[in-house]
Amino acid sequence: MESTFGIIAEPNRRAILSLLASSEQSVSEIEHRLRMPQPSVSKHLRVLREAGFVEARVDAQRRVYRIRPDPLREVDAWLAPFRRFWSTHVDALERHLDRMDQAPPRKGTKRKKGKKR
Amino acid sequence: MESTFGIIAEPNRRAILSLLASSEQSVSEIEHRLRMPQPSVSKHLRVLREAGFVEARVDAQRRVYRIRPDPLREVDAWLAPFRRFWSTHVDALERHLDRMDQAPPRKGTKRKKGKKR
DNA sequence: CAGGTATATACTTGTGTGCGTATATACCTG
DNA sequence: CAGGTATATACGCACACAAGTATATACCTG
Numbered sequence: 001m002e003s004t005f006g007i008i009a010e011p012n013r014r015a016i017l018s019l020l021a022s023s024e025q026s027v028s029e030i031e032h033r034l035r036m037p038q039p040s041v042s043k044h045l046r047v048l049r050e051a052g053f054v055e056a057r058v059d060a061q062r063r064v065y066r067i068r069p070d071p072l073r074e075v076d077a078w079l080a081p082f083r084r085f086w087s088t089h090v091d092a093l094e095r096h097l098d099r100m101d102q103a104p105p106r107k108g109t110k111r112k113k114g115k116k117r
Numbered sequence: 118m119e120s121t122f123g124i125i126a127e128p129n130r131r132a133i134l135s136l137l138a139s140s141e142q143s144v145s146e147i148e149h150r151l152r153m154p155q156p157s158v159s160k161h162l163r164v165l166r167e168a169g170f171v172e173a174r175v176d177a178q179r180r181v182y183r184i185r186p187d188p189l190r191e192v193d194a195w196l197a198p199f200r201r202f203w204s205t206h207v208d209a210l211e212r213h214l215d216r217m218d219q220a221p222p223r224k225g226t227k228r229k230k231g232k233k234r
Numbered sequence: 235c236a237g238g239t240a241t242a243t244a245c246t247t248g249t250g251t252g253c254g255t256a257t258a259t260a261c262c263t264g
Numbered sequence: 265c266a267g268g269t270a271t272a273t274a275c276g277c278a279c280a281c282a283a284g285t286a287t288a289t290a291c292c293t294g
Contacts, residue, residue, distance in 0.1 A: 002251090009126035010252080014195070021198040027271060040253070042272050061261045061270045069202035076196055076203075078131070081138040083193070085186035119281090127282080144241060157283065159242050178240045178291045236294090243288070250281090258273070264266085 024066035141183035
């Protein structure tokens with residue numbers, strides 16, 4: 001029932017995703033960092049997992065969760081037609097990226113610049 | 118209570134936004150094209166308007182609605198940290214957008230954080 | 235002004251869903 | 265095996281909200 005957008009409508013789930021964006025985390029780590037009750041964390045993680053936003057790796061009794069990008073990519077794709085409203089010359093770049101999306105994955109070039117905000 | 122994300126969680130509202138992405142439309146045009154009851158359209162438009170997603174231009178008895186990009190931009194910004202999961206050299210795009218963020222007049226609210234109540 | 239069109243609002247109802255509390259399951263260590 | 269830790273699930277409740285129906289407001293045309 002819950003669509004991709006419905007799922008990220010929940011603030012706590014967005015918080016979990018944002019936390020996982022930096023690095024994978026176990027349930028208790030999430031629980032502690034976001035200061036939210038453990039059943040709540042587990043339940044949100046279940047929703048996120050079943051919708052494909054995250055996946056779990058088992059490490060002894062811990063489950064370490066990490067991002068799976070596909071659903072967020074869908075959001076990104078939905079957003080595409082609106083980008084022209086705030087970006088004038090990104091259009092070309094966008095088409096460029098579109099073409100790149102189906103290009104074979106190439107590894108090696110990531111985050112070479114420390115330009116974070 | 119309705120956040121930016123909560124608002125686009127509604128499929129009909131997304132449909133309205135997508136329709137408006139192509140060009141501005143009157144209420145009855147939306148009603149007809151999306152085949153949804155008029156009160157529903159008006160109500161969704163109200164929500165979208167109050168949240169800043171759209172604005173209305175008055176033309177006689179008609180109200181012609183058009184996109185206002187700011188809230189969607191916020192979504193786009195939230196998405197930014199995740200892009201590295203599916204794009205290798207989109208970093209260029211990111212820097213590009215970063216630069217762009219401070220280029221236009223004003224509107225510097227990035228980094229929208231909110232997890233407490 | 236009447237009649238018609240276009241849009242907005244009021245009110246009710248049903249359903250979904252997040253939360254809290256309690257408990258169950260799984261695994262590790264001694 | 266016992267005891268502890270880590271995570272998942274069950275259940276009840278309260279509340280937000282989308283949809284439907286009916287009605288109100290605004291404006292245009294004759």
